[in-house]
Amino acid sequence: MKIIKTADELEKELPGLKRPLGFVPTMGYLHDGHLSLVRKAREDNQAVAVSIFANPTQFAPDEDLESYPRDIERDLKLLRGEGADLVWIPTVEIMYPEGFQTWVEVEGLSKILEGSYRPTHFKGVTTVVAKLFNAVRPDKAYFGQKDAQQAVVITQMARDLNYQIEITICPIVREPDGVAMSSRNTYLGEKERAAARCLSRGLFLAREAYQKGERLSERLRKIVKDEVEREELAELQYVSCADPATLLELEDEVSSCLISLAVFVGKTRLIDNILLGE
Amino acid sequence: MKIIKTADELEKELPGLKRPLGFVPTMGYLHDGHLSLVRKAREDNQAVAVSIFANPTQFAPDEDLESYPRDIERDLKLLRGEGADLVWIPTVEIMYPEGFQTWVEVEGLSKILEGSYRPTHFKGVTTVVAKLFNAVRPDKAYFGQKDAQQAVVITQMARDLNYQIEITICPIVREPDGVAMSSRNTYLGEKERAAARCLSRGLFLAREAYQKGERLSERLRKIVKDEVEREELAELQYVSCADPATLLELEDEVSSCLISLAVFVGKTRLIDNILLGE
Numbered sequence: 001m002k003i004i005k006t007a008d009e010l011e012k013e014l015p016g017l018k019r020p021l022g023f024v025p026t027m028g029y030l031h032d033g034h035l036s037l038v039r040k041a042r043e044d045n046q047a048v049a050v051s052i053f054a055n056p057t058q059f060a061p062d063e064d065l066e067s068y069p070r071d072i073e074r075d076l077k078l079l080r081g082e083g084a085d086l087v088w089i090p091t092v093e094i095m096y097p098e099g100f101q102t103w104v105e106v107e108g109l110s111k112i113l114e115g116s117y118r119p120t121h122f123k124g125v126t127t128v129v130a131k132l133f134n135a136v137r138p139d140k141a142y143f144g145q146k147d148a149q150q151a152v153v154i155t156q157m158a159r160d161l162n163y164q165i166e167i168t169i170c171p172i173v174r175e176p177d178g179v180a181m182s183s184r185n186t187y188l189g190e191k192e193r194a195a196a197r198c199l200s201r202g203l204f205l206a207r208e209a210y211q212k213g214e215r216l217s218e219r220l221r222k223i224v225k226d227e228v229e230r231e232e233l234a235e236l237q238y239v240s241c242a243d244p245a246t247l248l249e250l251e252d253e254v255s256s257c258l259i260s261l262a263v264f265v266g267k268t269r270l271i272d273n274i275l276l277g278e
Numbered sequence: 279m280k281i282i283k284t285a286d287e288l289e290k291e292l293p294g295l296k297r298p299l300g301f302v303p304t305m306g307y308l309h310d311g312h313l314s315l316v317r318k319a320r321e322d323n324q325a326v327a328v329s330i331f332a333n334p335t336q337f338a339p340d341e342d343l344e345s346y347p348r349d350i351e352r353d354l355k356l357l358r359g360e361g362a363d364l365v366w367i368p369t370v371e372i373m374y375p376e377g378f379q380t381w382v383e384v385e386g387l388s389k390i391l392e393g394s395y396r397p398t399h400f401k402g403v404t405t406v407v408a409k410l411f412n413a414v415r416p417d418k419a420y421f422g423q424k425d426a427q428q429a430v431v432i433t434q435m436a437r438d439l440n441y442q443i444e445i446t447i448c449p450i451v452r453e454p455d456g457v458a459m460s461s462r463n464t465y466l467g468e469k470e471r472a473a474a475r476c477l478s479r480g481l482f483l484a485r486e487a488y489q490k491g492e493r494l495s496e497r498l499r500k501i502v503k504d505e506v507e508r509e510e511l512a513e514l515q516y517v518s519c520a521d522p523a524t525l526l527e528l529e530d531e532v533s534s535c536l537i538s539l540a541v542f543v544g545k546t547r548l549i550d551n552i553l554l555g556e
Contacts, residue, residue, distance in 0.1 A: 100438050101387065101438060102384045102385070102404070102435045102438035102439055103382070104439070105381055106380045107379045108379045109379065130408075131440045132440075134440040134441050134442065135442070156379065160380035161382070162409045163412050164289060164412065
């Protein structure tokens with residue numbers, strides 16, 4: 001497994017990688033959700049490249065960039081175990097040198113849902129993903145459904161900007177108690193970790209109702225909302241029942257939908273979602 | 279010479295092109311300035327791809343998109359003569375399908391000089407060039423110095439977004455009387471065409487002064503300004519004496535500089551520039 005730092009080193013190593021080349025961009029502190037992406041990339045491709053970069057431009061000044069968990073040695077051990085061929089670990093100075101001023105933005109989709117609470121987040125995401133795509137030039141790239149809106153935003157960017165890269169979205173990987181895997185779960189104290197179960201509990205209750213025939217978007221939202229609000233340590237930021245492709249909020253009867261929510265458990269902001277229907 | 283329309287056709291043809299692949303993006307109505315780019319690409323590469331696309335997003339609503347001159351048959355004949363291997367002629371619907379919403383912007387450089395008079399222009403340019411780069415994936419790309427600020431903006435975009443594409447800027451090609459070649463010269467009536475000579479006359483006078491030792495930016499600007507203002511049919515929009523790399527306006531003594539100007543001759547907006555010093 002090659003471990004590289006600069007874009008020049010990457011450029012030197014790329015011709016040695018077999019094609020098709022699968023690519024998994026991460027912010028590090030890998031968990032089984034990330035590793036499921038690497039496994040899928042391994043299955044679909046002849047070689048797998050992974051990037052580890054906690055991208056500062058997708059964090060607002062009041063967010064958790066400084067405290068974002070890091071453990072590169074552990075990450076590398078896990079990636080070796082999954083048979084990754086190349087790991088790119090650039091620094092902030094490499095990715096955003098002095099004078100940097102070019103931004104990629106998916107204008108509509110970036111402003112709603114998560115974007116309405118984190119107005120600069122997706123601009124940071126799409127800019128860094130465009131940079132990573134241009135530098136790595138993979139055939140396929142893998143993202144997790146956990147960040148449901150990010151998946152839609154990046155798929156839209158790839159289409160709009162003519163990236164000839166196949167975007168694959170892999171299912172959420174959950175802990176045994178239902179909590180979606182996230183590097184940010186590490187922030188949670190014991191009681192908070194227990195409280196964090198309310199997100200998936202609410203989503204599973206909504207799924208159950210949907211399976212029993214419930215199709216009214218306001219009722220599906222209310223099921224999730226009620227379950228979160230029963231949890232004392234949790235504070236709901238939003239719950240959405242939206243069109244899975246456009247992310248536009250659905251009213252009245254729905255066929256398929258994406259139910260997503262953001263919840264503060266203590267100071268930790270958690271998100272989760274579930275797709276219902278086809 | 280392959281002539282194609284859709285991105286899918288392009289994708290099918292790309293593997294058949296030798297490497298390195300040179301790329302010349304154009305808006306069509308080709309003149310010897312464009313052809314000099316194709317010749318340079320031909321010299322530097324094993325294959326040459328050209329795009330012809332009058333990009334609507336770089337025109338403001340009050341600009342000349344509708345009247346922009348077109349003659350595809352003539353363009354193709356000229357490109358055949360230069361030995362281009364592939365010409366991509368997408369439609370507006372192909373480049374900007376319904377739901378398109380992703381933009382690439384070089385924030386600082388796009389707002390000054392031309393950008394202060396054409397605030398959405400460079401956002402359109404960088405977005406379409408990113409799309410073209412992603413679709414064609416050339417090794418080298420060629421742009422003309424005639425659009426001096428565009429050259430700086432695209433070079434910055436390529437660096438910031440990690441495009442592994444070498445950007446080459448080719449010198450301005452001028453008519454025998456000094457007027458910079460431009461598809462827009464076709465708009466000029468006979469008297470206007472004669473008046474259009476004031477741009478290059480002013481620039482050449484500034485160069486003469488520079489060669490004789492003049493280094494004061496305000497005097498260099500004034501030489502150009504005075505020459506344009508002597509021409510009755512011409513109306514100066516701006517004349518700039520700027521740092522060639524940052525495009526920041528220079529005060530007092532200069533070493534090297536880019537003198538650029540925009541002038542209305544009748545309803546036709548013309549630009550020109552000259553690099554002085556190293």
